[in-house]
Amino acid sequence: MSKGYLSLVLHAHLPFVRHPEHEKFLEELWLFEAISETYLPLLRVFERLELDGVPFKVTLSVSPTLTAMLEDELLQERYLRHLDGMIELGDKEVRRTAEDSRFSGTARMYRDLFAENRRDFVDKYGKRIIKGFDFFQKKGRIELITTSATHAYLPLYEPYPETLRAQVQLAVQSHYRVFGTPPKGFWLPELGFVPGLEEYLKEAGLRYFFVATHGVLFADDKPKNGVYGPLVCPNGLAAFGRDLASANAVWSSDEGYPGDVAYRDFYRDIGFDLPLDYIGPHIHEGDLRIYTGFKYYAITGRTDDKKPYEPDAALRKTREHAENFIYNRLKQIKRLEEFMDRPPVFTCPYNAELFGHWWFEGPSWIESLFRKLQGTAEIEAIFPSDYLKNHPDNQVAAPAFSSWGNRGYSEVWLDGTNDWIYRHTHRAVERMIELVERYPNEKGLKARALNQAAREVLLSQASDWPFIMHTGTTVTYASRRLKEHLGNFTRIYDALSSGAVGTEWLTRLERKNNLFPDMDYRIFRKREDGAKS
């Protein structure tokens, strides 16, 4: 019998980025890079494990906005176009490095990787990689869960129960529409939890969620299993706390596995290294240098003199690191079994994009992990829902306000760079509630306008916008998106007030921000008593 459980949880999310009004759009690369470097490689890992009869269990959260983009035909075609560009660049790189044995093998690796991505994307999945996730869910290898509809950081919408409900309910509906089964679990964006949120999750039929380590440790009653067993909220919903030891081993680029000198360096990319006349056709508009994904150097160390990347050496490292990860979990089990009356569960939540996009070898590490686990009797992979079935009696306690952001609370999403947004996004919620009260039963054009208004309100709430403002990556884009959604909402609000909704403009907007096709604006219906029905 296992002495411990490993609950690997991956959260795949990107904000809704779709710009049909432009032939090409820079920020759509977020999606293309994630598909190429994370989602397709992960699916191949799952496939190899399945073919070899290696048992594995991964809880996978796929955000509704990401699902919408993966299912969108325009973005599928654009990804294909992007892939063809990468394959062309791969061929060029193979020719360019043919006489340089330091790089030629790596160039062929990238060319083959993009070609394989194309085959999988088109032939295997018919451009719908969601089918891959669904396939492994049906096989019982992954448990698909959801997150808030547009990935709103929920603690900062706590004064507005209507929008909390809308974010949760719409996410569950969206998940059911795509995957055909309701989700059992919920990924709180940024693991952002504030007491009371569990009521909305329960109302939506969910059974468990995840919190930061101190969300459990600072609970209203000392957790007798620490983070190694869930707490059950008074309303029956289970909260699994993040295991810190396993988190640091994987997250940290300084001390963790991704920082190993043998792994591929993220920053040394030919998009910045090679002359413009060569790389121009493969970067943005010929002159804005961007990451291409073709990187030839290993991390090497704290030096600018990077050594050439050796894929085989890096692969060997992933096995070593997978063994190390399991070894440390076994050490933890040995120490914990003295004090616990049940096997500990190590809840290991990560952003999916860490594996492959940031840590190139990450998917290989996951594969090595499960292969190694197969031969390790003392620990087995588990879904949170299975844990709850095996261990239905858990300590009842209320988790604490927490997140996994800087210093454990809300400061990433609420500081001098982004606090200004809430005046406006909250006002939009207030007006949306007012619209529902004014138009409780609309059909036809008015209903379309109201549904689109609801979409725009929700899109303005994406946690990505304040996050980007805080970290300073593409601030102009984030700011512009926020203003655009609020502007769209306000235009609809004013149009409804004046009784004249422009059909052409509305149709264009519906076609552009086309997620949540089953939207019913009454999801913002006011209820005085919060989540209680």
Added chain:
Amino acid sequence: MTRKRLEALSFDSLKAVAAREGIDVPDGVEKILLIDLLLEIAEDRKEEQESRNNNPVRVQQKKYDVSLSRDYDLLPNPDDGILPEGYNTNRIVMLLRDPSWAYVYWDVKGGTLQAAAEEIGAQGALLRVLRFANEGGDVAPGKPVDSYDIPLGPEDTGWYVNIPDQDSFYRVELALQGENSEKILVRSNLVRVPRAVTKEDLSFRDGTPLNMILTLSGVENLDVFTPKRSIPQRINSLHEDSFL
């Protein structure tokens, strides 16, 4: 921010960028030196910000990175939507940032506090921070158990408010003050502030199984904000700070 983008701007535009960022531009400075200054400050700020980011934030940031060139909101783009300065209604919202700080923003009819005050002949405005006791997880009925006031400037629309006592409920009131009277314009939502839990509360002291498990759970390695006992923002007299 890239050198290329800055070089494409006029000297006046560069000065406008500097002003927006709160950077003092020395008299007589040449364009090229101004560009150097802006780039240096941007780099310092970026490093400072990145040093404060923890692992999940650092990794997540990479999702949105498509270029080494930092995108920078140099000047407003005419295509960007314009949001109103405020909304012509009385409302105030309190958002808990961490157990010791909340962000409060408000709108008032008439647009500014000054306009609202003038309408009723008031002389100043203040934010009153009210604490209510926690009774078994619910707010205790009755009056607040403590409060303090923050005088406001005529154009203020938001404030970061210190929370002196955890394990309580808080709300704020926006009030206009006359010579001998006060009018509460609007009250905020109620916010529940969690109890102050420090690592010392949970750390291994006596070797009991519970404390051993908590230690093994990493309680000593939590990188979380810890409330400190500090003097709250208590201001007793307002009249010398009134703005009319």
